Amino acid sequence: MLFNQNNKKNNFLPVFVVATFGLNVLTILLLMFHQSMLKRLSGQLPQSLVQLVDGRAITIGSQENLERNPETIRRFxxxxxxxxxxxxxxxxxxxxWQATSELLSGDMRRKFEVETTQGIPKGVLANPGGNAESLLLIRRISQPEKIADGQWQLEIVANRLIFAGYNSKxxxxxxxxxxxxxxALDTQAISIPNVENPLYSAIYRLNEARLEIANICDIQQKKCP
Incomplete structure (x- = not known):
């Protein structure tokens, strides 16, 4: 009788080992299947819910980090x-200049500062309280031409109007x-706006597009280097 009980125990042990091994294999196969599904899902760009100012909500497809809408570039x-x-x-x-230069790349700021002071009377720069004014009138901004990933080139045709002195009409x-x-920038360059100055707040909102001006050339040049 004792022999039969030991025999039953010995017969059960191989069955238990085989069942455990089969369960482990099944678990590994399920993990591999889930991993492959996660890779496929990670390769797909999810949709995002965007709430508009008027309260409407729309679903949009995500874009690559370096992609920008042409109108966003032109507006910037x-x-x-x-x-x-x-x-x-x-x-x-x-x-x-101190505020808006943050929208230029670092190596561009010193070069373009000369452009911003061109045509300004020296007396205005030395004494800014002389009722002088400057205004940019834009006539045309072309559609952006993509020249590389996250880089575009476009043309702007405008006139600068400079009024110097009280009697200047x-x-x-x-x-x-x-x-x-x-x-295009990976992250927003300007982190904290100066809320006391409307100019800084406007620049901060504009910088939310994560763009910067990398170079400015004469319109006759074929491409900006």
Whole structure:
């Protein structure tokens, strides 16, 4: 009788080992299947829910981090150039330049600072309280031409109007016809806006597009280097 009980136990042990091994194999196969599904899902761009200002909600497809809508690029260029060349005695050119230069790449700032002061009377730069004003009138901004991943080139045709002195009614027109190279950024360059100054707040909102001006060339050049 004792022999039969030991025999039954010995017969059960191989069955238990085989069942355990089969369960482990099944678990490994399920993990491999889940891993392959996660890889396929990670390769797909999910849709995002966006709430508009008027309360409507829309679902949009995600884009690559370096992709930008053409109208977003044109708006960025137009508003950046307008703010950069629009100043008055209440908001002198030095303050405007200090704020708007953050929308340029680091190696571009010193080069373009000369462009912003071109045509400004020396007396205005030395004494900004002389009722001088500057305004940029944009005539045309071309559609962006993609030249590389996250880089575009477009043209802007405009006139700078500079009014100097209390008796100046007709502004001096300076042509501003340029090719502009735009580069996409991975992160927003300006982190904390100066809420006390509306100019800084406007620049912060504009920088939310995560774009920067990488170069500015004469419009006659085929491409900005």
């Amino acid at each position: 260029v137009g508003e950046t150039m307008t703010m950069m060349f629009t100043w008055s005695d209440k908001q002198p050119p030095q303050i405007v 007709d502004g001096e027109a300076i042509p501003f016809n340029k090719k502009i190279l735009i580069r």
